[in-house]
Amino acid sequence: MxxxxxxxxxxxxxxxxxxxxxxxxxxxxxxxxxxxxxxxxxxxxxxxxxxxxxxxxxxxxxxxxxxxxxxxxxxxxxxxxxxxxxxxxxxxxxxxxxxxxxxxxxxxxxxxxxxxxxxxxxxxxxxxxxxxxxxxxxxxxxxxxxxxxHPTQGLLDVFTIQECCGRLHDLEIGIAVDPKYGRTTHSFPVLLSLFPNNRFHVFSHPDLRMPKAVIQHLESRGVRVTEYFEEPDALKEMLPRLDFLYMTRLQRERFEDDAEYYAARDMFLFTPEMMARTKTNFGVGHPLPDNKEFPTIHPSLKTHRKYWPKRQAGNxxxxxxxxxxxxLGLAGFDFDGKCHRPRTPATDCVRDRDPGSHKNRNGSMDIRPVVNGTVIDHVEGNPYVIQKISKLLKLCERGDIFRMGVVEPIKRPGTRKGVLMIKDRLLEEQDVRLIATIAPGATVNDIHDGRVVRKRDLFLPEIVEGLPGTHCTNHRCITRAEYHEHVPVKAVRVSPEEKNIVKCFYCNNLMHSDELF
The missing domain is CATH 3.40.50.1370 (Aspartate/ornithine carbamoyltransferase)
Structure with missing residues (x-):
């Protein structure tokens, strides 16, 4: 056992x-x-x-x-x-x-x-x-x-970098060729961000930039990431500073224009002349395979002591x-350090507020208030958002009587907000969660006899799941309906500061929360 x-x-x-x-x-x-x-x-x-x-x-x-x-x-x-x-x-x-x-x-x-x-x-x-x-x-x-x-590749990459450089802190790391589609480049930098004073220099074609989610994750840990995507000589100029250069394969199938592919290919061939300009303890790595017809590391360097891909693969x-x-419980008996323990995210998205004794006033002179029903107020002043809410609440399908618009609040001239008023309908809990996801910062008011009897301020929940009609905007995500894998959509809030930005739980794709619908 x-x-x-x-x-x-x-x-x-x-x-x-x-x-x-x-x-x-x-x-x-x-x-x-x-x-x-x-x-x-x-x-x-x-x-x-x-x-x-x-x-x-x-x-x-x-x-x-x-x-x-x-x-x-x-x-x-x-x-x-x-x-x-x-x-x-x-x-x-x-x-x-x-x-x-x-x-x-x-x-x-x-x-x-x-x-x-x-x-x-x-x-x-x-x-x-x-x-x-x-x-x-x-x-x-x-x-x-x-x-x-590719986390298991990331672990062996970090192991290799430690063997090469003798440390995992205060490193200048270069990542070159394809940080967008090269999944290995999305893993080892995050592991290295656990150590202090590491800096990443990312060299790529403009269409192959590192995903924003990866860069944001690194920067949230205090790591400096510098991108070079319009400077063909940047890699050559930076080489003397780098401790380790991580190359990847250029994936020709990603380019619609052959001319762009050839330009990118010529930009990122690591040559013996470039190797000669590197530090004594420098190493160049590659997750492999490298394209034998158009290699990113010159074949003559395979016997060079600073060439690490073979040792990297062996690791x-x-x-x-x-x-x-x-x-499997076959090792680790003496480990007493800190393990990762996922925190159970809060699912609440509503904060009740004292409605006071005021009559229903929407703060605007442009829309007539309802006597009984619901007023959704303080929606972001974008007609697209308020229209999306009305569609998801199926107001037309149900035959609800409603009014909506984007208005200028009397107390804040020069600004805009969306307002949606629904006659004789109080919202279900799932409806409120849906609105909190699409329009965090909005207010839901229950109206009875012309007075606000309940006022709720909405904020984006830490986790979004179980809502109908949601999808991830990443067309390669396992949750997409077209793949028929029957994996329900699940998104997590990036941070309290980013009040309407979420990340797919599965594929790490960053989205504005209203893009889920």
């Missing part, structure tokens, strides 16, 4: 759920296991030799490094790997959903799921779906979900072995 260490049952599906204490312990153990593997001290790394444990490698996309490093790591650890690489010989070709596929392996009492999937947020969807006894959890490891994240075995050992 596995011991319930602090790591026991941990899912490695997103880098935001890794604490600095966990990461430091992970790196130390990975180094120990790497040495044991190199010296063939089998008893020190075959930690599951007396256990009957299975790992399901469910690779819905092609993979060489992630798949085989996980498989080799599982075998060295003492697990028995099963699964598939590509969906041709599976029931996915018959229309089976991701969650139904995972359910089958859960039914077979598998112990670990290693997932690669083309849709953003797939790994989180799996962990949300699976429910097991705490005594024997089913651990999930994200081997890359669409263009979203996939000890780091992934460590992840599985920790989650």
């Amino acid at each position: 596995a011991e319930h260490t602090k790591f026991f049952g941990k899912n490695w599906v997103d880098v935001s759920s890794v604490t600095r204490s966990e990461l430091e312990y992970f790196l130390k153990l990975s180094a120990t296991l790497k040495e044991a593997i190199r010296e063939q001290r089998v008893n020190e790394y075959k930690l599951a030799r007396d256990r009957d444990l299975f790992a399901a490698l469910l690779f819905f996309e092609p993979s060489t490094r992630t798949r085989f490093s996980f498989e080799i790591a599982a075998l060295r650890l003492g697990l028995r790997p099963v699964g598939f690489s590509g969906t041709e010989a599976t029931s996915v070709k018959k229309g089976e959903s991701l969650l139904d596929t995972v359910d089958m392996f859960d039914a077979y009492d598998i112990d670990a799921v290693i997932l690669r999937h083309p849709l953003d947020g797939a790994a989180k969807a799996v962990t949300e779906h699976l429910v097991r006894d705490e005594a024997r959890p089913l651990c999930c490891f994200n081997g890359g979900d669409g263009q979203n994240e 996939g075995v000890p780091t992934r072995l460590t992840e599985m050992a920790l989650s």
Whole structure:
């Protein structure tokens, strides 16, 4: 029976759920296991030799490094790997959903799921779906979900950077070529942000800039991120300052214009001349594969001591072995640091306010008030928002009598607000939550005999879920209806300061809250 260490049952599906204490312990153990593997001290790394444990490698996309490093790591650890690489010989070709596929392996009492999937947020969807006894959890490891994240790659990247630079603080890190679609570049910077004084320099084509969600996350942790997307010589000029340069593959299929592709390709070829301008302890890495026809690192550099991609890929075995050992309760017995514990988000979005004894007045001379019903006031002064509220409340479909408009408040001339008045209808709780999501800052007033009997100030809830008609604006998200994966939409508030900005729980896509509808 596995011991319930602090790591026991941990899912490695997103880098935001890794604490600095966990990461430091992970790196130390990975180094120990790497040495044991190199010296063939089998008893020190075959930690599951007396256990009957299975790992399901469910690779819905092609993979060489992630798949085989996980498989080799599982075998060295003492697990028995099963699964598939590509969906041709599976029931996915018959229309089976991701969650139904995972359910089958859960039914077979598998112990670990290693997932690669083309849709953003797939790994989180799996962990949300699976429910097991705490005594024997089913651990999930994200081997890359669409263009979203690749946390297990991020962990080996940080391990590699530490080997190369000898530290994880006060680093000048360059990220070049494709930080938009290259999911590996969305993971390791977040892990490095746990350490002080690291700075990132991101070099890309203008159409391949790093996602705003990633940059915002880094900056919220006090990390400086500088983008260079209109300066073709910026990388060459910055090289002498960099401690590590992380290159990625340029994905030709993302370009509609061949001329743009060739311009971007020529901008980011790392040459021997560029290597000559780097620091003594500099390293250049790449998650691989690199395109053999148009490589981003010149092939002549593969034997250079500052070339790290081969060693970087090799680190996939000890780091992934460590992840599985920790989650399955085979290691981590002496860890007493801080673990990530998700906080239960508050779901309230209403603050009742004393309605006073005033008659219903909407603060404007432009709309006649109702005697009985509801007044939604202080809506953002955008006709689109107030129209969307009326549509979602199905006012026309129900045959409600209502008036709406964008008016200038008497007390605040020069400003605008939206007002919606509904005769003889009080809103249900779900209706109020819907309005709070679309128009945080609005006020809902219940009117009886011309007087306000209840006044509620609305604010964006910490979590938005269970509301009809919602969708994520990321067209690659696992929740999108067109993929028929039946994963309900779930969004979280970014921060109290950003009163109307939410992030998809699964794919990390940033949205204005009214874009959910």
